[in-house]
Amino acid sequence: MADLGRAALVVSLGLAVYAAVAGTVAARDNRRRLAVSARNALFCCFGSTAVASAVLATALVRHDFSFVYVAEHTNRALPTSYSLSAFWGGQEGSLLLWLLVLTGYGALAVGLNRKVLRELTAWVVPVLGGTAAFFAFVLVAVSSPFDTQTAPFDGAGLTHSLRNPYMVAHPPMLYLGYVGLSVPFAFAAGALLSGRTDERWIVATRRWTLAAWAFLGFGQLLGAHWAYTEVGWGGYYAWDPVENAALMPWLAATAFLHSVMIQERKGMLKVWNMVLVALAFELSVFGTFLTRSGVVNSIHSFAKSPIGGWFLAFVVISSLFSLTLIMWRLPLLKARTKLESALSREATFLYNNLLLVALCLTVLWGVLFPIVTQVVKGETRTIGRPYYDFFLRVFGLPLLLLMGIGPLIAWRKTSARALVRTLAWPIAASVACGAALVAAGAGSSRPGLIAYTFCAFVLATILVELVRGTRAAGSLFTLVSRNRRRYGGYVVHAAIVLLALGIAGSSAYSHTVERPLRLGQSMTVAGYTLTNEGVHHTVSPSVTRTFVDLRVSGRFNGTVKPAQAEYAIPPEPAQEVSIKTDWSRAQDLYVIADELHQKTGLVYVKVLVKPLVNLIWIAGFVFLLGSAVALWPDAREQRRLVTRLAPARA
Amino acid sequence: MPTRSPARLVVALAVAAVLAVFLVYTAIAGGSTPTLTPSQLQAHSGKLAIVGIVVGPVRGDSHGANGLRFTLKDPTGASASRVRVVYRGTAPPPLFAVGRSVVVSGTYAAGRLAGNDIVTKCPSKYTTASPKA
Amino acid sequence: MTAIVLGLLLAAGVVVLVALPFLREPAPADDRLDAPTAADERRLALVEERDRALAALKELEFDHRTGKVDDDDYLALVGPLRRSAAAALRALDADRSYGAQMTEPETPDLPPEPAPPPDEGTPPAPPTVPEPYPPPDEATIPSIPQE
Secondary structure, three states: HHHHHHHHHHHHHHHHHHHHHHEEEEEEEEHHHHHHHHHHHHHHHHHHHHHHHHHHHHHHOOOOEEEEEEEEHHOOOOOHHHHHHHHOOOOOOOOHHHHHHHHHHHHHHHHHOOOOOHHHHHHHHHHHHHHHHHHHHHHHHOOOOOOOOOOOOOOOOOHHHHHHHOOOOOOHHHHHHHOHHHHHHHHHHHHHOOOOOOHHHHHHHHHHHHHHHHHHHHHHHHHHHHHHHHHOOOOOOOHHHHHHHHHHHHHHHHHHHHHHHHHHHHHOOOOHHHHHEEEEEEEEEEEEHHHHHOOOOOOOOOOOOOOHHHHHHHHHHHHHHHHHHHHHHHHHHHHOOOOOOOOOOHHHHHHHHHHHHHHHHHHHHHHHHHHHHHHOOOEEEEEEEHHHHHHHHHHHHOOOOOHHHHHOOOOOOOOOOHHHHHHHHOOOOOOHHHHHHHOOOOOOOOHHHHHHHHHHHHHHHHHHHHHHHHHHHHHHHHHHHHOOOOHHHHHHHHHHHHHHHHHHHHOOOEEEEEEEEEOOOEEEHHHEEEEEEEEEEEOOEEEEEEEEEEEEEEEOOOEEEEEEEEOOOEEEEOOOOOOOOEEEOOEEEEEEEEEOOOOOOOOOOEEEEEEOOHHHHHHHHHHHHHHHHHOOOOHHHHHHHHHOOOOOOO | OOOOOHHHHHHHHHHHHHHHHHHHHHHHHOEEEEEOHHOOOOOOOOEEEEEEEEEEEEEEEEOOOOEEEEEEEOOOOOOEEEEEEEEOOOOOOOOOOOOOOOEEOOOOOOOEEEEEEEEEEEOOOOOOOOOOO | OHHHHHHHHHHHHHHHHHHHHHOOOOOOOOOEEOOOOHHHHHHHHHEEEEEEEEEEEHHHHHHHOOOOOHHHHHHHHHHHHHHHHHHHHHHHHHHOOOOHHOOOOOOOOOOOOOOOOOOOOOOOOOOOOOOOOOOOHHHHHOOOOOO
């Protein structure tokens, strides 16, 4: 069966190359049948990639250890769901997943748009084909999931920390995001290649971009939650290069989502949007390069892999391609209108973009810094957490503020007088909130206090918008359903506010104490008292655990039992932290069993109290809700677009 | 258009402000740490991080007075350089063991690293490891 | 064995699908990619211009109604927007090469009062609020601003 898989991938490669080459000829020479043929090749590419994926999935479920990949990532004892998730657990499989999603998205995007924007779609096919050809090439020639061996009796198994529902969902979610960004990129390139640089490519890909961005954001939150609960160091984000690899394209895509609104209404920022969408796409491929090439020291880093060089080459070539395209079509990208006032919604979108891109480039610099210093100075220097924390505050807090001000400013220009009048109530509410917070003791952290106050401000502005809008439209439902994008966007803003509150609370106002506790001894942290009641073991064939029994009193009454575990197959130690959530404060009591001395009963325990941390996870759901509202299809809009953009002769 | 829009000036100033913040920070704070292998340690001292493979025996206790004591060797195996480490603080993450690749941060002086932070890595496979202690 | 059969089926299917356009139409009358004519393009641009102008007007009125734009700013902004909307409508009427059904903006089914926010899905109907100035007459139509 491995031969079928290999053959299917070779077929995919051939089809992708054909789609790229034939598609280019057809679009350039205006040949209809060839263009349809290239498009069919793209559809078939999805088909053959699906066949290859089915082969791998079947092998995984069947524990066919003649596949090297299956033997490396599963074993007989592994439940089926985890065996399937091993599909994306290794490098080769995750590349196959990338190709599957890419061809799937590509087929769907081109298929849905085949009757409209034909000149543009004719160019989208070769761009997607070229990208697919690269991934297919890597899968066929460099890193194949279909290498075979004489089957060993049992496989190596999946690392225990990955046997977790969050880790099952996290990579596919991220890929739906990363790869999804190639659709707007392909349409942008198609617009430039066909010379159709009006806003139609944006309108055609608007929902794609939003969906990809939503998946990427939610996927990151899944990863953060996994790190928090499973890895157990007390945090959820370590500014590790692999984590940043997903954050950077997400920030660029966020900027892009906002700036396209300006281009749609005002015909401004055309060049900027082209650059942004290319940046988002290149960052998502670059992220893969970083993650797999071993170039940067990362706790997630893999051994230096041969695919790193190929990915770097692809990023360089496609970046040059995009830049050349933009420069060539620069005359067609002239703005239709100008920015009239520094106090207008266009301007706030611009500031928002500046801050988002600044944050994105800051993270990029932090990730590249070790490589740059190695090349320039011959010595690797790494950038630590304080750098990221500083810039997150410097750029993030003003972004938060803009999120509140922007929706309340009118297009074209607003007088300062009108702005103050509209913002009066939210400003008053946030100042009052700030005062109350200081009284409650939140003044202990200035950035935290500022973050809380800004969040109150943004929530107040969203409330103002909803109240005034409902009054004008008659009902909230009417208001939202007639303007799904805007009000869906407000729900997403509310999610970001929750996220900001969660991050501020759990970092600026958290308490961490580490103590040795003899048997019977107690410690107190932020309203919780923990007493060491002893150590006990559980032994089973697959895992041996040593628990610390801690009686807790105070805000929570009960016991917590953090543990250290030793898994047998594959042999692996693990930290199993104990988390108790106090929902009235969205707060977590997070207990880590640091070190256990069996004979003396002495334990070292690290206790963290993290206020508001659960708002982060709640924010994930609100984020999805807001994205769903914004994405909701509008039948009238679809009909109008199809009537307009499909030429008279069908 | 007769007059230049003031908006452009504001935007340009905003860009300049962003860049200025960035440059000032990197110039003043300079928050980067050299990350070296044992073979690269000559002529270095002070705050830095060492990447290496743990060599046993691992003795002591990170919470104890004498700390956790072990040796790091060069990860590439190209050099025979070794560094002695005395680590104090939270117990190292569970994956810390002889033969593992780790990054230890701390202060290096007189041929020894006084470490305060350990990050472990998982070798070659596409799996994640537990991060810093 | 099954692998070889499946593989051959896949290869055959792929070849057929890719060659399909040529198999279906070995000698087509017209092999050019469908594209809008220059006249279609012009009409489409005018329709989009009209929709943008009307949407901007509608949005301004909603912003005024919800207090984002105060009366002075509203009076200052509404005149130019109305003029450009009127000009766009006139330009569209003057260009007769497009079918009749494309000249009517889709009117959303709105209650007359209060007016809903600008609907992204459909271009709004022209505003019914009485105009403070007399509508521009034929002699004073400004051309669509070339910015």
